[in-house]
Amino acid sequence: MTRIALIRHGSTAWNKEGKMQGSTDVALDNEGLEQARKLGLRLSDEPWDIIYTSQLSRAKKTGEIIATELGITDIREDRRIMEVSGGQTEGTTEADRIAKWGTGWRQLELGMETEQAVLTRGMAFLDDMMQEHAGKHIIIVSHGSFIRHLLKKLAPSLVQDSNLKNTSVTRFTVDDDVWECELYNCTAHLV
Template sequence: MQIALVRHGQTDWNKTLRMQGTSDIPLNETGRGQALEAAVLLSDEHWDAIVSSTLSRAAVTADIIAERLGMPVLERDVALIERAYGEVEGLTKAQATERFGTEWPGEESYEALQERAVAAVDAVAARHGVEHLVIVTHGTFIRAFADAVTGLETRTPRNAESIRFEGEPGAWVPSEGMVLV
């Protein structure tokens, strides 16, 4: 099985470097264009199904990709949402650090995110049982998944960038697009 983990397109909060987390911030016009560019790149390959996070920035990115590929989005899964940043959502990292230091109230730990990301991708892949699956989700979620399955430190993908893995639930290996820090 091959999966493409696609980060959603840009939002205004991405542009101003604000922490989004579970806040439901919509795509901006640049983000819609990025989603279409991702769709064009994906259309050069065969994909069997598309799923996404329930947050609108990922859902709309998935809708744009699905339209280009001529298939529906099969599922919106809350388990695919971004890392929760608690009380610092809407702030820049500098503002969050100034206000709270390095311990942010309500933040999901990176380890918990890694476990959730692997479990979510495994569950979605097992549920849909297709050979080629597009999963539209979030940057830190994708990095956490990649770090967990490889045991390496990777970078957060850019908006609308895809990272590919091959394998099966419980046994994923990177195949394309992953960048080590």
Template sequence: MTKVYLIRHGETEWNLNRRYQGHSDIALSEQGRYQAQQLLRRLAHENIDVLYASDLGRAVETAQIIASAHQKEVQLDQRFRECHFGQWEGLTFPEIEKAYPQEIETWRKRPGQLLVPGGESFALLQVRAYEALLDVVAKHKGENIAIVAHGGTIRTLLCAILDLDLDRAWQLKQDNTALNIISFYDDQTVIECINDTTHLLVGAFPQCENKVE
């Protein structure tokens, strides 16, 4: 069995302002770093053999914080990047609604059907991200793998694993530093949890306090 801890990065200022990031390289906010530290405590007792991340800074920093408790290097793979939002990057949701009313309606109701203007579709994102996931699982068979990626990326991966249409992607919520645990067996794949953010509750995992500097 190969276990994957699939993690969304911590919060950024653009997340807070509902501004589309995509491939824009936006750093974690102080709140995002706090979230990553809390997830570090959640995972401190787990035996993580290898860590991967998207090459965008918000994912890299989240992964590096987690890696600090496991003495592991973070390996980067740009295939785990967020969806490329093209002309939407840097815009807030209301700004996109005003400038692209027809496209945003499709995005709301049928996200799997939209090619973002100047960017990519969830279908294209899913192809590259799922290929990367399967490559990593095959390379590290029998190990525990942490992968830090992005909300859209993780939604498309969960759709691939569950054999769901991409139009159902918004039904799979992914909060900042959400933890998803997936076990890969020879004959099946089992999702153990989705969008776990219990590490952000006050007083969560006090038993890990003495294991984290």
């Protein structure tokens, strides 16, 4: 059985400002650094073998902090797990987008990555990872929108009624290609 933890990166200044980050490389803020440390401490009493991160610094730094707390030296970057590209919307707030493009801005062609493109790269990553690390315990540090897209595919009956929180853990066991979600959007380490 393979165990996989999908983790959203720690907080950034743009998270707090409500700005769309997408593929823009925004660093963790001080709170995000502390969130990652607390998550690493939380995970330290569980066996983990490897950490994958997006190449964007907010996910990469979160993964590095977790790796330090866990004593893991096998940490790898993969571009396929980076955040969904927001095209022209990156760096804008909801109010900015409405002012510039109107309330129907989501239906406009603004260079945003499609759900199908996200799923294509995300599922290819998971397939490759599962072939290489079957039976291992794997941490994947990525981004909110990217993880939400994957969850629609991996756990279609899962009710995603709120945004994923920074450093939240969503954990799966995988046995015979059956993905079982055993924990969703958990931030118990932050309380």
